[in-house]
Amino acid sequence: MHVLVVGSMAYDSVETWAGKRDRALGGSATFFSMASSHFARTDIVAVVGEDFDPRDLERLRKRGVGLEGVETRPGETFRWGGRYSRYFETRETLFTELNVFASFRPVIPEALRNAEVVFLANIHPRLQGQVLDAMRKPAFVALDTMNFWINGEREPLMAVMPRVDLLLLNDEEAFALSGSGNMLQAAEAIRAMGPRAVVIKRGEHGAWLFTAERSLQVPAVPLREVTDPTGAGDSFAGGFVGWLARRGRFDTDTLAEAMVVGTLVASCTVEDFSVDGLERLTQATLVERHQRIRGVVSDLAVNWQAGGSE
């Protein structure tokens, strides 16, 4: 199946213990598509400024990402700057310059309106709704959002929620959206808002999937060192949604597979700056990481009947 993502393309200036990167390729649609394109044909709808480096478009094109929907407008590209503490306990935003992204009005090219799988990255929920209006008959719609919209634009967010199959968000957002600080309560409340599935991302603590049939926990890949966590969530979403599109199925078992793929892909992102880890991602890397993550999960067997050795 064919994936369409609507979101941001950006230049990030990032400082971590491992070093500094200025004007590194970033943005939700960028991370998502770099990940998703490993599994399914993926097109971006986004806006960039006149300063956007054609070599960066070329990097996406090389990964097979469709750029017909990327509009270049007068002005500068969206820029974000941030600094992380040594072990990523905290993140300080140094600047946010929306630039051309401030007036982004996604226009879906005719040829992309047939995409079966849609990922609405973190943009204004009203725009997310307009994208859905433009789509012909998507088989699966996934949505991301953030506290800014949860707290400030609740009404349009609530209007789009019943139109999506899956909401992906982090724990803090899930707690804010649901009003509960308990994961099970939060997931239940969010599913009552519309989406039949909810994925709650918890960074190094892994991710949870909630559907009517079951709830499921997948740990993060244990890493000895993280370089830059920027884009981890969108990479997870790209691996997750890309896998669903490749399989062309959206049942709970396939969602469970997608949880693992998203987890593995995100672990590649955070081991390098920007999209560098995603760019050199191979099937072999995924299979190796898959073995690694399976190794840390217990089968939780206990033989209750077993007595002692005495």
Add this chain to the structure above:
Amino acid sequence: MHVLVVGSMAYDSVETWAGKRDRALGGSATFFSMASSHFARTDIVAVVGEDFDPRDLERLRKRGVGLEGVETRPGETFRWGGRYSRYFETRETLFTELNVFASFRPVIPEALRNAEVVFLANIHPRLQGQVLDAMRKPAFVALDTMNFWINGEREPLMAVMPRVDLLLLNDEEAFALSGSGNMLQAAEAIRAMGPRAVVIKRGEHGAWLFTAERSLQVPAVPLREVTDPTGAGDSFAGGFVGWLARRGRFDTDTLAEAMVVGTLVASCTVEDFSVDGLERLTQATLVERHQRIRGVVSDLAVNWQAGGSE
């Protein structure tokens, strides 16, 4: 095998969203032994004041806990008061009155010096060392500690570390002890200090086991509502160490089983105040929770060769 725990017995005054409890039975040795006694014969070495209610000793005795090592001294019992935020994100200590615990000098009765399994709950590391001096030939020693000793009494703590088989601590303590905020790095550094196994408890995020052979993650039992998390860590330790003593084995596979048992037991503690959940714990409860936790763990299967449905 026979378990000896050396730690505190206390009266806790606890406030959570679910209500208030004043002078509720608490303390590390209490929680530990209430848990451990479900699996193995367990004796406490601790001190209480003259105010200690004989009915509380009776509650322990009813669970089969040996109290020969519980000394009653002039003065009041150790008291702690705390208040938790609605979803247990934060805990505020309202008061700490060490009382008779301030001058606690553990004396191990002759009959208990043969215990094969020893749990050194959170007391001064010098006292932990003195307990070990008194023991004949323990087959397995597990140690708990806290930031207060890690930061303030590092030298005696380092002296006792090579004498223990297992260190149990939470993530914050592991980071403080190791100087690293990365779990894998922290565990490796701590194992280099002596213990051949390290268990890092992460509350609702579950727990990790690290040995030379493997690292292993066990999720917490997902709960819709927590009543009072006080004692969860000591209950985990009690289930864990009690299970090892019942099995009389300390290999990595048995440690992995103990991780699950500790997790299940701790989940019973936090669903009620004080030791109430532990007191009514049954084998049936454990088996039911065991099924529940196995249900949320994915086998992490991904069929990499599977194509799409199109």
